Amino acid sequence: MKPNALLQLHPMTKFYFSLFILAVVLIVPGYWFAFSVFLGLVAISLLAGVFKEFIGIVLKALVSVLVIVFLMQIFFFPGEQVLWRWWIFEIKQEGVYYGLILTSRILAIGSAFVLFFRMTEVRDFVKSLEDKGMPPMGAYVVLSTLQIIPEMRRQANTIMEAQKTRGVETEGSLFVRAKAFIPTLTPLILSSIAGTEERALTLESRAFSAPVKKTSLHKLTKSRADRILPILFVLIILGLLVWRVVLWQTS
């Protein structure tokens, strides 16, 4: 696989980019802009080769939220210009406008962060936070949780299988599955609590609390782009702010 220049950016650069999108979308008025930002993000996901996962998560996680938010706004946002009325429901011009603004912004900001996590290994992100001074214990907690979740899922499956052999119904509707799943929680949680004591000892035996500065095999490098881009982001944001202020004063 050819390494992708976008994916190879430093995690912090990608993170700053998400914050940059957040700021820009909030500064620039109008939903057209926010929607085009979203299209821009889609383009970036294509370039970075993560389009499929990106759009999948956006559709699954964001769209339903957006629809709800939008409906809430068009029906309940106070306004005068009624576009459409049925029984006690009425849609107002202001509601539509505000709904579009809100949803377009949520879409742009939300997808900026989805894109961030699609383009960045959490491991790398945590490492960059650690480089920035996050305590090793914090980093450990995040990383071990990430590792343990699939492990717990595996354990849960084993327990479910065991239940199945005892004749407990584990397939079917959501309700049936929930009923089968809940009893597995107790052993799962108990075993992970028992695990923490032993894990602490394991860490100790691997010199986790040795009073020296740790080194790391995993090195994050900063390229020229990683140095230039954050400055660029700040400059653009400043420019936009100035533009907004000027616009506001002349109007």
Place this chain on the structure above:
Amino acid sequence: MADIVIELQNVSYRYPVSDDYVLKDVSFTIEKGKFTAIIGNNASGKTTLCNAIRGFIPHFYKGDLEGIVRVGGKDTQETQLGQMAEQVGYVFQNPFIQVSGVKDNVFEEVAYGLENLGVPVDEIRLRVEEILKLVNIGHLRDKNPFELSGGQRQRVALASIIVMDPDILVIDEPTSQLDPVGTEQIFDIIRLMKERGKTIVLVEHKMDLIAEYADNLLVMSEGKLVMQGPVREVFGNPEYERYNIQYPHVTEVALQLQKSGMPLAFLPVKDSELAEALNLKGVVACD
């Protein structure tokens, strides 16, 4: 007098929740470079003794500790836990818990301790490479530590500790999940560590291998250190029979023969000594 690196004086210990003492008035010394095996039946306190040597008692497990534990001349009660990692390597009995949980391949898993010790990266790579080869897990280097078999985990756990190059190795049943070939390999590694001057404390039930490799024995029974001394002396002492602990196979056979009237030149503890012990010099011994 030789260098004493581990010294216990009248050590008694009780876990916070247990009613009875798990270690009862245990005293012994271990000299630098010696290979000492702790033997005893289940729940006799072997693992607890290891925890005391490593300082997990009293720093991690609270409870009542009496007596003095000195490692490298220092009282463990006054040493910080973090400072002992470099000095005492401890391989746990349960291979399934000895995964850092933050590394997704075996190479990095083994390297983890060295990262924590602040060893420069280039040196880490060299040392890990060497140990992977030594412990014979080179082929696992890219595998996820969570997806290994018990035996594989046991090797990774051992590798992760010896790579840190501690002066003292405390190893609790490192071969429980291993087949005979794997077990021999582990003992070979332990022997090599001894040749490198490490002090070794090993808990193990496989008496044949202990007789072959260890210098001294500590025999635990119900929390008491009931016998101690050079391997041959302990196995040769009639008192040993009382504790219902296994003998090396060859010793067992020889004792049976002796009971049925066959005279022994001496009590064999290693397979290779059987013929000589039975005064059958010149006859080929098969096993």
